[in-house]
Amino acid sequence: MLTLGAGSLDFRNINGDDSFLVRVSVNRALPRPLRTDRAFLSHAPHHAAAIPDGFQLYIFVGEGGTDPSEVIGSNPTVILPSSFDYLGEADILRISPHRRTVRTLYRNSARFNTVLLTEQCNSYCLMCSQPPKTTDDSWIVDETLRLIPLIDPSAAELCFSGGEPTLLGSGLIRILKSTNALLPNTSVHVLSNGRRFSDLEFAVEYASIGHHDIMVGIPLYSDLSTHHDYVVQADGAFDETIRGILNLKRAKARVELRVVIHKQTYARLPQLAEFIARNLLFVDHVALMGLELTGFTKANLGQLWIDPYDYQQELEAAVAHLARHRMNVSIYNHQLCVLRPSLWEFARQSISDWKNEYIPECQSCSLRTRCGGFFTSGLLKPSEHIHAIADLPPLLGN
Amino acid sequence: MRFEPLERYTKSLEEGYKLLPFLFTALDDKRYVLTNQAGQYAILDRPTLDDFVRHHLPADKSEYSTLKSRHFLLDSDSSVALDLLALKVRTKNALFADFTALHLFVVTLRCEHSCPYCQVSRQNDDKPTFDMSKETADKALALVFKSPSPLIKIEFQGGEPTLNFGLIKYIVEQAETINKVEARDLEFVIATNLALISDEILDFCRAHNVLISTSLDGPADLHNRNRPRPGGDSYQRTIAGISRVRNALGRDRVSAIMTTTEASLGRVKDIIDEYVRLGFGCIFLRPLSPYGFAVKTKSYSAYDVNKWLDFYFQGLDYIIDLNKNGLVFAESYASIILTKIHTPFESGYIDLRSPAGIGLGALVYNYDGDVYASDESRMLAEMGDKTFRLGNVHTYTWEQLITSDALLTPLEESFAGSVPMCSDCAFQPYCGSDPVFHYATQGDYIGHKPSSAFCARNMAIIRRLIGLLEGDEETRRILNRWIRI
Amino acid sequence: MMVTPLEDAAPNDGISAYELRVSSEAFSWVSIKKAAYCFSGRCSFDFQSDGKEIICKLLFPRPQSPKIVASIELAFRNELLDQDLRVRIAEETTPLRNAVLAFAFSKTGIQDQDEI
Numbered sequence: 001m002l003t004l005g006a007g008s009l010d011f012r013n014i015n016g017d018d019s020f021l022v023r024v025s026v027n028r029a030l031p032r033p034l035r036t037d038r039a040f041l042s043h044a045p046h047h048a049a050a051i052p053d054g055f056q057l058y059i060f061v062g063e064g065g066t067d068p069s070e071v072i073g074s075n076p077t078v079i080l081p082s083s084f085d086y087l088g089e090a091d092i093l094r095i096s097p098h099r100r101t102v103r104t105l106y107r108n109s110a111r112f113n114t115v116l117l118t119e120q121c122n123s124y125c126l127m128c129s130q131p132p133k134t135t136d137d138s139w140i141v142d143e144t145l146r147l148i149p150l151i152d153p154s155a156a157e158l159c160f161s162g163g164e165p166t167l168l169g170s171g172l173i174r175i176l177k178s179t180n181a182l183l184p185n186t187s188v189h190v191l192s193n194g195r196r197f198s199d200l201e202f203a204v205e206y207a208s209i210g211h212h213d214i215m216v217g218i219p220l221y222s223d224l225s226t227h228h229d230y231v232v233q234a235d236g237a238f239d240e241t242i243r244g245i246l247n248l249k250r251a252k253a254r255v256e257l258r259v260v261i262h263k264q265t266y267a268r269l270p271q272l273a274e275f276i277a278r279n280l281l282f283v284d285h286v287a288l289m290g291l292e293l294t295g296f297t298k299a300n301l302g303q304l305w306i307d308p309y310d311y312q313q314e315l316e317a318a319v320a321h322l323a324r325h326r327m328n329v330s331i332y333n334h335q336l337c338v339l340r341p342s343l344w345e346f347a348r349q350s351i352s353d354w355k356n357e358y359i360p361e362c363q364s365c366s367l368r369t370r371c372g373g374f375f376t377s378g379l380l381k382p383s384e385h386i387h388a389i390a391d392l393p394p395l396l397g398n
Numbered sequence: 399m400r401f402e403p404l405e406r407y408t409k410s411l412e413e414g415y416k417l418l419p420f421l422f423t424a425l426d427d428k429r430y431v432l433t434n435q436a437g438q439y440a441i442l443d444r445p446t447l448d449d450f451v452r453h454h455l456p457a458d459k460s461e462y463s464t465l466k467s468r469h470f471l472l473d474s475d476s477s478v479a480l481d482l483l484a485l486k487v488r489t490k491n492a493l494f495a496d497f498t499a500l501h502l503f504v505v506t507l508r509c510e511h512s513c514p515y516c517q518v519s520r521q522n523d524d525k526p527t528f529d530m531s532k533e534t535a536d537k538a539l540a541l542v543f544k545s546p547s548p549l550i551k552i553e554f555q556g557g558e559p560t561l562n563f564g565l566i567k568y569i570v571e572q573a574e575t576i577n578k579v580e581a582r583d584l585e586f587v588i589a590t591n592l593a594l595i596s597d598e599i600l601d602f603c604r605a606h607n608v609l610i611s612t613s614l615d616g617p618a619d620l621h622n623r624n625r626p627r628p629g630g631d632s633y634q635r636t637i638a639g640i641s642r643v644r645n646a647l648g649r650d651r652v653s654a655i656m657t658t659t660e661a662s663l664g665r666v667k668d669i670i671d672e673y674v675r676l677g678f679g680c681i682f683l684r685p686l687s688p689y690g691f692a693v694k695t696k697s698y699s700a701y702d703v704n705k706w707l708d709f710y711f712q713g714l715d716y717i718i719d720l721n722k723n724g725l726v727f728a729e730s731y732a733s734i735i736l737t738k739i740h741t742p743f744e745s746g747y748i749d750l751r752s753p754a755g756i757g758l759g760a761l762v763y764n765y766d767g768d769v770y771a772s773d774e775s776r777m778l779a780e781m782g783d784k785t786f787r788l789g790n791v792h793t794y795t796w797e798q799l800i801t802s803d804a805l806l807t808p809l810e811e812s813f814a815g816s817v818p819m820c821s822d823c824a825f826q827p828y829c830g831s832d833p834v835f836h837y838a839t840q841g842d843y844i845g846h847k848p849s850s851a852f853c854a855r856n857m858a859i860i861r862r863l864i865g866l867l868e869g870d871e872e873t874r875r876i877l878n879r880w881i882r883i
Numbered sequence: 884m885m886v887t888p889l890e891d892a893a894p895n896d897g898i899s900a901y902e903l904r905v906s907s908e909a910f911s912w913v914s915i916k917k918a919a920y921c922f923s924g925r926c927s928f929d930f931q932s933d934g935k936e937i938i939c940k941l942l943f944p945r946p947q948s949p950k951i952v953a954s955i956e957l958a959f960r961n962e963l964l965d966q967d968l969r970v971r972i973a974e975e976t977t978p979l980r981n982a983v984l985a986f987a988f989s990k991t992g993i994q995d996q997d998e999i
Binding site: 324 | 401402403404406407408410411436438463464466467468475476477478481482485486741742878879881883
């Protein structure tokens, strides 16, 4: 049995060099007509008798039981290490024979999936979690258009991100039209800095898709143009973003405002809340988010890092202000123990299931099941005030 | 990977700034209030105000950031302030496009009370001479639905409207029938002294979601003194009535209003305690009404205003204290002003709007079919002055009523943005014009603001509220809870 | 600006007059009249010009104590300064004020990006 190195995967009987997308099934009894464009997935320990025929591709994850070599015959096969244990029904993979890589594009068991549409961006945020690149990655549009039909229509939520997705222009529009047509039950979230929507025509084109359930998530970091432009490292970004928001609203599109809270944005959080409640009262949602310690954040940590415990006063004031004006507010990526109790009702368990992590202090915490825990990256620098919360009276313990 | 420092983005501020339109008025002997067209405010001391106007305010001062964020200045870094200001001004004025929402039907002038401050009722009259007829009601209803307002609130008044309950039933049912096509948000209120409330009336109110508004002037002695009736038991009947209505219709289906008289002035805590005791969530500490007194004696003097302001501020302070001790309770007039300060939404309150609320906000259909621009307009007519009578339901169309000189002239002349003192006053976004009040007390629609009780009262209250908002955090939090959104 | 009682006001006129001088170079007529209007609930005004100065006569129905007159003088002076400031502000901001109103009530409501 070959032991697989970390760098390359074991591909057998796969012809051609081109990447292709494939949907995974663990169902041995899958109706035959459906097998021809699916991959059959077997988790270790593998059983020869349990491998059905007729699939486009066979995937074996992990070692144990029957050796795949003994059963695959001439079938196209990929053998993956146990790090792919998470794979399951309806997941979607990109198989790249020429590079011998397998990339998971979609995980059906996740609460939501994020599809990266481009790494290009017209901003350069200090805390960017996906640092921009200038390479031409327009091939992603085509791949995404091939991905969407494979996504199980029961998917609840799909997120499009980047870079800056609106840089794709008509490519983005095509993708969104496709989700509208092929995923009528799926809620779509587009993360964008909103700047391209300052072009009214583009905003109208976007809204004219008439998508059944879509929202644009747009970051706004300050009530002052200078500070916002500084955080996103782009002159004129504030004005373009606000105009984009106004245009989207004129076109009756749903808009969410996102604020990442860090050392450069926490101090004026109450003023930003006041600004939003006064000027942008019509937005559909305001998301206040903790800092993700990835991408540029690590390089700028000195300017960005502040213990969330230390900005609770500003956060509480901001949330109270927005809530009083009947705006929908959510807090993401904060552990409940560092949030003031008045904020718990706004805290969402937003971290995708497979990323939830906890530290030893969390084991005895009565709110663990309600709390989102940490990003893996967040474990690098958790707040110094993480503490288990003892049993609460029934009113608060929900 | 190169990141620019903040200074790179603040450099353009050195080019200076432009002033955005604003008004300013002294808050106290040290501070000034500035307001913009959207009704946002900022507080500056005089030297800073001077620097600001002379373009000498440095960009690194905290006041600069506040003024920029709240749209008092425009600098070369951002121009979107104008789009946002325009949007806010538009929102603030959007209510006017909806036109008249409140329609008052005076279904009878008959009443068994004989309150000295009432100008309109006719006692002990069983005859229908002073009752509204079905024909008049039909004509009035037709006019009601000519108003484009998505919300239509029909309020029954009198005299004592329950004395003509048959007509109330008729109007409610007719309105509901018409509304099947019109599909407005239809609300009904009966303003009643509750002395004659019955199961029949309550059953009907429950079936048709009719709200009750009653008069409660304070504790028994004060209330009965203000509101005499045969048997001298107005208070007892009111209390019993409130309880009965709550049990029949629901806790929040009955509200109370108080009328302030000379006798009330020393008793504000007692009055508030009465409202608290009865479980109301708020009280409207109303000003002294000039109608009847002023028209007869022409003596509605500033002295009265100061006494009333003492009454009001004592009441406001007391209510704030109650809140600090855990009671959730609001003062309604403050609530209206606070809502104007903190939100772009005009309140529906008729007497504090510019353009004035007469006609545009409310219309009164008297028992005889005469149409008045407001309830005060009707009271003035009962005193013999029909200046604010717009017409009659039997002989005028909606268009004729709404475009009559009797309505348009006072609206235009009293518009706060154009009249002396108001046009310069920073409190303009929070105040209003009241042409009926000024006509009744001073003889013209605009009034002489330096000696106007309306002006004195509102400036004092607005100053006090802004002062409190800028003061201790607990009080600010309490006041912010009173904002109605 | 010193306020001086006018001794030549006839005692049985029932009017007490106090004089206040304002530099006509520093303050415009509009400012002076607007400031006077704010006080017209407390006294009446009469104005005369002698070239460099405007003489404001404050007219009361009966004599006022020096304390009251001094406080009115102070308040009037402050109000004059405020009115002067308002003139300055109006000069600079009236075009923008009208632009905002025009956009607020127009169909599109939002300006063309290039026009400010």
